[in-house]
Amino acid sequence: MTSKNKNWEYSPSLESTGHIKLKKKYDLFINGKWTKSSSKKYFKTINPNDEKLIAEISHANQNDVDLAVKSARKAYDTVWSKMPANERGKYIYRIARIMQERAKELAVIESLDSGKPIREARDIDIPLACNHFFYYAGWADKLDYAFPNRKISPLGVAGQIIPWNFPLLMAAWKIAPALAAGNTVVLKPAETTSLTALKLAEIIEESGLPAGVVNIITGHGDTGASIVNHPDINKIAFTGSTGVGKIIQKAIAGTDKKATLELGGKSANIIFDDAPLDQAIEGIVNGIFFNQGHVCCAGSRLFVQENIADKVIRKLKHRMKSLVVGNPLDKNTDVGAINSKDQLQIINKYIKLGKKEGAELYQSTCSIPKKGFFCPPTIFTNVAQSSILVQEEIFGPVLTIQTFRTVDEVIQKANNTPYGLAAGVWTDKGARIFNLTTKLKAGVVWANTYNKFDPASPFGGYKESGFGREGGMHGLSAYLKLS
Amino acid sequence: MKRVEILKTYKIYSGGKFPRTESGRYYMALDKKGNPIANMCLGSRKDVRNAVVSARKALGAWSGKTAFNRSQILYRIAEVIEGRKSQFVEELILQGSQKNSAIKEVEDSIDRIVYYAGWCDKFCQIGSSVNPVSSSHFNFSTYEPVGVVGLIAPQDSSLLGLVSLLMPIIAGGNTCVVLANESLPLCSITFSEVLHASDVPGGAVNIITGHISELIKPLSTHMDVNALAFSGLNELKKEIDLFSVENLKRVRSYDLNWKNTDTQGLHYITDFQEVKTTWHPIENIGGATSTY
Amino acid sequence: MKNQNKFNLLPLSPTVDKVGVEERVSRFQKRSIKTNSKMDGLKMVLNMIDLTTLEGKDTPGKVRQMCYKAIHLHDSFPGLPTVAAVCVYPSMVGLAKSMVKDSGVKVASVSTAFPSGQAPLDVKITDTKYAVEQGADEIDMVISRGKFLAGEYSFVFDEIAQIKEVCGEARLKVILETGELATLDNVRKASDLAIYAGADFIKTSTGKIQPAATMQVTYTMLMAIRDYYDETGIMVGMKPAGGISNSKLALHNLVMVKELLGDEWLTNEWFRFGASSLANDVLMQILKTDTGKYQSSDYFTID
The missing domain is CATH 3.40.605.10 (Aldehyde Dehydrogenase; Chain A, domain 1)
Structure with a gap:
């Protein structure tokens, strides 16, 4: 007997609210x-x-x-x-x-x-x-x-x-x-x-x-x-x-x-062709979709070495399929609700602007709740350093993807911003990591990881x-x- | 007949060169009694602009030197001044100092330079840390120069004040645009000649003479200046703070008598440093059960 | 083109960062599988099990009883699937085949001087041929880890390719014995090597070496399958074996397969668990989910 080949979905798994005490x-x-x-x-x-x-x-x-x-x-x-x-x-x-x-x-x-x-x-x-x-x-x-x-x-x-x-x-x-x-x-x-x-x-x-x-x-x-x-x-x-x-x-x-x-920030997340790619994809996802992208150090500007760009984008899109967007109290939810209506409007304004600027939009195909403030994970390809989308902090689950060819070019572009909170570098080569972590003008640099925090670790920007x-x-x- | 002396022409120091101010203007430095002692360049906002461009350009070269090498260059500055001690003493006397206090100021300045020369390759070891985070990551914090620093030289001392703030700024790998002491400007220009002879790369330190009140604005509103230092000037503090907001300059104001021996220390260096924290995963394979 | 000649096509394997893999895996482990999805998942797990006995002391009696269990997991609870296959040594294939008959349960046989693989190629070929002739539907071969660790990748590649030829209609599962490969980088490299050499399935372990099918290792192998599928459109199966002894871990594996590869892989044609004690734990969970009562092992048969 073989199993039925129907899709296996996660049933709702809501965290109970019975034990919390809130005043009116x-x-x-x-x-x-x-x-x-x-x-x-x-x-x-x-x-x-x-x-x-x-x-x-x-x-x-x-x-x-x-x-x-x-x-x-x-x-x-x-x-x-x-x-x-x-x-x-x-x-x-x-x-x-x-x-x-x-x-x-x-x-x-x-x-x-x-x-x-x-x-x-x-x-x-x-x-x-x-x-x-x-x-x-x-x-x-x-x-x-x-x-x-x-x-x-x-x-x-x-x-x-x-x-x-x-x-x-x-x-x-x-x-x-x-x-x-x-x-x-x-x-x-x-x-x-x-x-x-x-x-x-x-x-x-x-x-x-x-x-x-x-x-x-x-x-x-x-x-x-x-x-x-x-x-x-x-x-x-x-x-x-x-x-x-x-x-x-x-x-x-x-x-x-x-x-x-x-x-604020507009942090660069940089992927080289020798990176541990699947972990880098996680780093991208964790960098921009963690907490709906409401993260000052969000890795909102992705730089991918041009020779692996197609592969990275393909993998990223595939990964985005398995992100569950929905009720924040569901234990399986990966991306919850945008904090407020105002913020949702700001994010949507940027998404509209991105389309107007001629960038190519891709959004998770997952179902989005009808009620509440939700925004599907969103990526924009075909953007340039001079796109508004690349320059301004969006504070939402919106990623821009640029390609680069050389180390020098990507350092320049990563630093080419008034912000300097964080940066990510993905490469298997130790010597290159230290070159970049030294030259990126940012208070926190994550190498082969992203969005990590710890009480013992100083955090703050340039x-x-x-x-x-x-x-x-x-x-x-x-x-x-x-x- | 008495030999006709060659008088010194004081010019500004910018981008490793000694140009006159682009504005072509001058002002007179006066001695205690109000007699003119030299024509100084009356620097303009464009001089400030050019100096900032030079400082930005030199940042890579200066911050990219090994800390040990910076240490040697600072020591070299001290050596060169030692050889030209009498010139500084004469200028200080000309500007109104008593001989003994002039000699002391120059000697203290030399000692202070040597003090900071010694810090170049040490301060990082003291303020840096390896942070024991609760995940499988190696995490460390270390200093990096904040970048281009604007320095309004202390107005109450001609040489020691300048040295006391400039040395910690450049010891930490920053480059600097200095607005010289307005009323006692001679030593700052002579000092720039020392810098020029001491393997300090051109543009790493730029010194402009002129009216502080005129030059403060172009310097402190400049979007490519990362930090600003000044001493005293309490009446200008609010203005400088406001000018500095737009690019969130790190403003360091001091109200100190730089002739005191306790006005030197590690924190004058770290005031012009950013803390950078770096994370990297630690692969935990094997040896886990080893008890050595 | 013979498979051996494809060695040149083998791509450079991407590096693998272990800490990143651990983080990703912990996310699968945090998926909450409740109610319907739990029941469906548990039944799926049962149906993906390769019920296994691979011991020196295996006897016809032991194999007979295990085969019966494979088809009759817990008859007092109707509607349960059978396991996917029974997995035995070549000497037991004939017997197992006669036991499972047309139940749909496949017979898998280990071969190639299992578990060490330390035998010459012709012995491995003979070993495999014998199992196939005895009626094995699936061959679980081991790679030469010694050769792999010595850097003789083309040797390992050729060996797999040649065994694949001998398999004929039987599907080939290639056991990497990841516990001996030590690093995830090696696991990835060995996965790519096995897939390009013709593996229908890649499998973590023999069950004789610890650690065996950790989720980190399975993750790494699944990503190799994913990349191969993206490059070629060809599906390859996955079999974690050894160490998956409870329902929760098995369900987390399903979550991982679903999210990394997709629902197409959630069938025993493409995913298997190599396990001996998992079935009973899953049965107990199914009964618990159905009755709401925690179960005792006294009520579940050991074969």
Whole structure:
């Protein structure tokens, strides 16, 4: 007897949402207490998969920011800066541990609120966020070793503004080193993805961290602007677009506020003909379709050596067939929902522009849900360095593919951008790897891999991709005064 | 009869050459009492532009030298100044220094150059790291020069201030466009002659004299300048910050008395470095169960 | 053109990065196979098994019982498929053939001085001829790993090509014994070599060497099949053998085949599991899925 040769499909496998606890309405977490905004305004956070309301979120205004900064200052002056460093570290360890205990809940909420696949939230975002706290907890009482011959002291109150692509992970990237270095924090998550930051506030509450050391306030751009402009903030840490990064730089010009900016990118992913090709294909897919392409370091510009271009494109198209696009909560989903309607419109605008520019479009043939914000994995061939599509950050699952002939040419083209966040190089030849990794102007270079992150690994850009590093020993200096 | 002295013509230093300013303008450097001591080039925005082009062009050659070689070249700078000590002392005195303090400034400058010469091939070892990531990858972070650096030379010291910021910038492989001390400009041009005689590639350091207030804008708004350094100038800080936003220049402002001995150190080098992190997979085959 | 002469056509094998392969494989392992797709998958697995006994102590009695099981996997649960084939030594082929008759179950025989392959070519040819004459539908040959590791690729190539000729109608599975090849680069190279030399199937292991059919190795071999198909339009089968002893791992293998090669390969004409204990675990999972109760091995026959 032989088997029937019908297609074998994956049945739906939805992650359960039964165990998560969400309030209908969220207030601001200021001075260790849930505080109503004096604006009395709330905005909705919706599930990008079905556009249904998840919860209402408080819109903090100038007064709330003021209150949060005051509580952070008071906590800094009276408690946190006086606490022995090892004790400080123990609180951070506690936060890490409680996050680990509640990891599943965090993952489900992250997926619900942001649209990212549950697999990524569960296996990447949440574990990395926990690990980040765990990593920096241990630094708290060892700062002297990181900066030999320097006198170190914390900066004071840090204002931190984070994006919607990795909501909890970015909160961890910001809060953990700030606390380890002895600062107190006012953090604002992005308006479309406030929930996991608010869950983190619950965890911080549960950890017994002294009131006011971490304040989490929600809101829109105006809330962020109030933080940036607040005179009693010593440090601004921002992750987001290059455009907003420049606005922040202008706002703090001439002040003593220290800043770290982690901004946009248009990173090159370069494939040579001797590369481990099938792994390179994975690297391309992981580079641009990971988190729907909402990744500042996404490998959005693919450079393929011309003699293997057809083969690579064929393989890539074949690989794209097996990407499952759909409900983020389905454990088999590879590409989830675009974070917001606005972002989907931006992406679609670029796709339209690409077609207009005469580029050749190919999109995954998979079925796309009718409801919600979805964009199929998309590649454009027949583009040039001068195509807008190649120059501007799209922040979606859209890849441009260019070919090259020589090492020199590809280095020049890869560096021919105002950005400099990341780059990928795929070749089997060690000497060539080191040539490229040295010459590519980017803060992170992945050789024969792509989109890897680790708490111990410094991350951050050259040029208009921002400045300062997050992660590792180098991430500490962003939160310390060194003299 | 007393011999007629040959007076020195001070020109700018750009692209490894000593042209006059393209603008053809000049200003007078004055001594303490207000008497003219030299006609200086009154550099223009085009001089800045040309200098940045030269600095960008020289970046490959300078950053591409081995760190050891850069170290030797910096040491060579110190050697050459040592031989021309008296010229610098005379210029400092001419600009109003007491003899003893002039001698000290030149000697301190030489020592500072030697100090940074020694750092060239060492600072990377201190700030770099191999990062123990939780996956099968080798991951390391190391420094790379930020690129072309604009330096507004400290205005309170003619030689030591310049040396104190220029040396860490070029020790790290950057190239530099310097706006010289406006009121005490003589040493900076003489210093450029030293650089010229010291195997520093043409264009790696460019020195322009002129009005700081006029030249700050073309330098700090220049889209091909990656970082900017200045000392003091508190009243210009906001303006410089704003000028620097468009290409997100790394702005380093210091408010230090460079004559102090503690105004040198590793961090003046790393202030002008980018941290690059590189990942590569580690193939784990065999030996896994080996206990040596 | 005789297959031997095709050695010159053998393309340069791409390199393989092991860490990248591990990452890719872990993604297959994270596929969640539930409800209908699980039941369909499990039945597919049963139908792809080459039920195997390859021991020095094999006897007619043992082979007879195994062949019966191959056709009657768990008669108390109707609607189950048979396995794909029974796999035995050449001396047992005749007996096995007489047992499976027209059940649709094929008889596969190992040959070429299995498992080491350390015999002269003429002995290997005789070995293979004998199995074919005895009625083997499929021949599972081993490559000369020693020669391969010594860099004598054309020797290995020619050997496969010559065995292929002797096979006649029987389909040839070429065992690479990946556990002895050590690196995935070698696995890829050996896969390309076997495919270009005429293999109908490529197979990971003899079952005598560990590690055997790891998913990393199977992945690497599947990619060789994929590339060959893209170049030539010719399908080649895949048989991971050894070490796949539970349903979950088997299902993950199916996921991998589906995503790398496509549904066309999800039939026992193109994909097999070489295994002895897998069938019972799959049966237990099928019963569990059907009844909702966890099962005991006491209720599943050992043959």
